[in-house]
Amino acid sequence: KWVRKMLNKGKPARLSRPSIETLAIIAYRQPVTRSEIESIRGVNAGHVIKALMEMQLVRMIGRSDLPGRPFLCGTTASFLDHFGLKSLKDLEPIKK
Numbered sequence: 001k002w003v004r005k006m007l008n009k010g011k012p013a014r015l016s017r018p019s020i021e022t023l024a025i026i027a028y029r030q031p032v033t034r035s036e037i038e039s040i041r042g043v044n045a046g047h048v049i050k051a052l053m054e055m056q057l058v059r060m061i062g063r064s065d066l067p068g069r070p071f072l073c074g075t076t077a078s079f080l081d082h083f084g085l086k087s088l089k090d091l092e093p094i095k096k
Helices: 002-006 017-029 034-041 046-054 077-082
Strands: 058-063 071-075
Touching (some): 017 034, 034 046, 034 071, 046 058
Antiparallel strands (some): 058 071
16 A cells, blocks of 8 residues: 555556456455355456455455355455445345
8 A cells, every 4th residue: 555655656546347346246245255256257256356455445354164264355444435335234225
């Protein structure tokens, strides 16, 4: 974070479509594992999750009890600030 500040570079202004899709899955289903995200999206999500972590919108919040103990992803306070939310309860309900 401080390196970006020293280099005078802020967060990227736009999120890509895969980033928004992945972020929505994490926000609505957290805590969620990478394999769950990939099964929903149908593609590898490792690089997208890494980018969202670098943008401080997503963080690892623990480990699952599943075999291999995969990391669980969740959103951050920066995610709430970025989208103008007070809490996760302010997210729009999912339309089915």
